[in-house]
Amino acid sequence: MTAFWSFVRKETRHILRDRQTLAVLLLMPVAMVLLFGYAIRTDVEGVRVLVVDPSRDVRSTDLTQAVASTTALRLVGVEASVGGVEPRLRAGEADVALVLPVDFARRYARGTAEVLVVSDGINANFASSAESYVRTLVQQWSASQGGGAPIVRTAVRMRFNPTLASENLFVPGLLAFVLTLVSALMTAISIAREKESGTMEVLLVSPLRPLQIVVGKVAPYLVLAFVNALTALAVARLVFGVPVRGSVTLLLVASLLFVLVSLALGVLISSRVPDQRTAMMSTLLGLLIPTLMLTGFIFPIASLPGWLQPVTNVVPATWYIIIARGVMLKGIGLAVLWKELLILTVMAIVLLAASARSLKDRLE
Amino acid sequence: MNPNPTPDAAVWARDLTRTFGTFTAVDAISFEVARGEVFGFLGANGAGKTTAIKMLTGLLAPTSGEATTAGYDVAKEPDAVKRRIGYMSQRFALYDDLTVAENVRFYGGVYGLSDDAIETRMTNALETLGFAHVRRERVGRLPLGWKQKLAFSVALLHEPEVVFLDEPTGGVDPVTRRQFWEMIYAAAARGTTVFVTTHYMDEAEYCDRVSIMVAGRIAALGTPSELKQQFDTDSMDGVFVKLVRPDRPTA
Numbered sequence A: 001m002t003a004f005w006s007f008v009r010k011e012t013r014h015i016l017r018d019r020q021t022l023a024v025l026l027l028m029p030v031a032m033v034l035l036f037g038y039a040i041r042t043d044v045e046g047v048r049v050l051v052v053d054p055s056r057d058v059r060s061t062d063l064t065q066a067v068a069s070t071t072a073l074r075l076v077g078v079e080a081s082v083g084g085v086e087p088r089l090r091a092g093e094a095d096v097a098l099v100l101p102v103d104f105a106r107r108y109a110r111g112t113a114e115v116l117v118v119s120d121g122i123n124a125n126f127a128s129s130a131e132s133y134v135r136t137l138v139q140q141w142s143a144s145q146g147g148g149a150p151i152v153r154t155a156v157r158m159r160f161n162p163t164l165a166s167e168n169l170f171v172p173g174l175l176a177f178v179l180t181l182v183s184a185l186m187t188a189i190s191i192a193r194e195k196e197s198g199t200m201e202v203l204l205v206s207p208l209r210p211l212q213i214v215v216g217k218v219a220p221y222l223v224l225a226f227v228n229a230l231t232a233l234a235v236a237r238l239v240f241g242v243p244v245r246g247s248v249t250l251l252l253v254a255s256l257l258f259v260l261v262s263l264a265l266g267v268l269i270s271s272r273v274p275d276q277r278t279a280m281m282s283t284l285l286g287l288l289i290p291t292l293m294l295t296g297f298i299f300p301i302a303s304l305p306g307w308l309q310p311v312t313n314v315v316p317a318t319w320y321i322i323i324a325r326g327v328m329l330k331g332i333g334l335a336v337l338w339k340e341l342l343i344l345t346v347m348a349i350v351l352l353a354a355s356a357r358s359l360k361d362r363l364e
Numbered sequence B: 001m002n003p004n005p006t007p008d009a010a011v012w013a014r015d016l017t018r019t020f021g022t023f024t025a026v027d028a029i030s031f032e033v034a035r036g037e038v039f040g041f042l043g044a045n046g047a048g049k050t051t052a053i054k055m056l057t058g059l060l061a062p063t064s065g066e067a068t069t070a071g072y073d074v075a076k077e078p079d080a081v082k083r084r085i086g087y088m089s090q091r092f093a094l095y096d097d098l099t100v101a102e103n104v105r106f107y108g109g110v111y112g113l114s115d116d117a118i119e120t121r122m123t124n125a126l127e128t129l130g131f132a133h134v135r136r137e138r139v140g141r142l143p144l145g146w147k148q149k150l151a152f153s154v155a156l157l158h159e160p161e162v163v164f165l166d167e168p169t170g171g172v173d174p175v176t177r178r179q180f181w182e183m184i185y186a187a188a189a190r191g192t193t194v195f196v197t198t199h200y201m202d203e204a205e206y207c208d209r210v211s212i213m214v215a216g217r218i219a220a221l222g223t224p225s226e227l228k229q230q231f232d233t234d235s236m237d238g239v240f241v242k243l244v245r246p247d248r249p250t251a
Helices: A002-017 A019-036 A058-068 A082-090 A104-110 A124-146 A166-197 A199-205 A210-240 A248-270 A276-293 A309-314 A316-330 A334-363 B049-056 B078-083 B100-110 B115-129 B144-156 B174-189 B224-230 B236-244
Strands: A047-052 A073-079 A096-099 A114-120 A153-159 B009-020 B023-034 B038-043 B064-069 B085-088 B162-166 B193-197 B209-214 B217-222
Touching: A002 A019, A002 A210, A002 B100, A019 A166, A019 A210, A047 A058, A047 A082, A047 A124, A058 A073, A058 A104, A058 A124, A073 A082, A073 A124, A082 A096, A082 A114, A096 A124, A114 A124, A166 A199, A166 A210, A166 A248, A166 A276, A166 A316, A199 A210, A199 B085, A210 A248, A210 A334, A248 A276, A248 A316, A248 A334, A316 A334, B009 B049, B009 B193, B023 B049, B023 B064, B023 B193, B023 B209, B023 B217, B038 B049, B038 B174, B049 B064, B049 B162, B049 B193, B078 B085, B085 B144, B100 B115, B100 B144, B115 B144, B144 B162, B144 B174, B174 B193, B209 B224, B209 B236, B217 B224, B217 B236, B224 B236
Parallel strands: A047 A073, A047 A096, A114 A153, B038 B193, B038 B209, B085 B162, B162 B193
Antiparallel strands: A096 A114, B009 B023, B009 B064, B209 B217
């Protein structure tokens, strides 16, 4: 055990001594929350629309048809009452609901028809795009019916994220990004550095076991990753008022699983590359860019090309972001998120086993 | 051949072999190194030296054959072997961003020494080297020769039975090399077995005995004077060239 603690102490010294890197690592979450606080604009396609039509008359059926025949929109169902809206939005089956009033045709004729557009505000950019698509559709339909000025008014109600604050949306993705950066990139570089400088040989010949070397390497970064996660959450809350509606414990457990996955990927990468530069490039291309692009962090998965969408399933951050968004913004718990947690757990186990094995193989 | 290792052999190998696929890196080598001996382990690049050292230090399992280091079977008890050996590689192996004292404490801790033991041994070692004043200096600021001598002292800190030096004097000036060999002799005089690889043939002359590997086999083994006689030449350089390039006449 002395040997192991000596190793952890040495690793901690390396981190504390490199003041510049440490400062960058500690300040990055703050800088990024502030930078990303100003929304990233996105365009969307295939907005899934749920129509609520209690009257089912000529006019309402016609409007429903208009929804179904618009290329940017996709009709996912027609409900008879507004009660069906919330569960289906919550379950992620629809992006937006178009709620028509009772007796639609008569009210329309009198010019008092008012329709309601309800959207899931979790993804603020997506929600505002979706809402405007539906609003435009209703106005166009109205124009084609009466030929005069639009007499259908739209009202928008955002659920889950009532203020439509986009910072609520990006904080979970940012957590994923920062945790990936600290866990995967820093451990990959740190192990590659030992290989490059020749100290890895000395460590391997020493009584330290390979597993102790791996655990000793990742332990200090685990602490650093948690400090970063808490900093990002604190800044998001203090500056933008981003809430954590659900269980903080669940969020931290998911973060721990995600950090383990990232650490394992870092070890896996570093065991296969000869030097720090390759370690850095591989981690950036292989992990950080997918975390930004293929997880719904910046671009909604729905707006990616069809062939690329399945790829998002193998990016660990995709699942972590779903959990973090659910816990922070919707306040949902294990009952809904167990599947995503299970996927992360399986990924952690498989990747840790693979990385330990890869490291062992490379020693021979 | 006696199947049992000589009880006091520091390093003992019999038919030690390692293959990678169809390539035989080390081909049934057998030799014995006595305790306190300075043993030169020579060979051209790619002759199998590194693979042999990896097996003798318990890093790599042999494909066949047997070996013991410090009396422990390298295949069956690699952990016992690792605790009893020291190692210094051709590439410099201390941490540049840590101070001299921090490096010493780290390696001491890795080999399970108590804090008190580390302090006492560090003070002695630094005084012997004349490095007491750089104790709190970062290693990265020291000249290469100093680093090399320090690395050797660190490799000896836990008083290993056998110390493996893999081209320890690569890239240092002749004066430092001379001082380095004085340190090697001092360690051997205290009973530490020194197992050293080198590319400098003048250094081979300093060894008690020398083995020369060619294509995975030990092509020659003996004291420097025995080898010079056997190959009818007046320098180890001549011996080496005759073995490694048999088709070429010696200069």
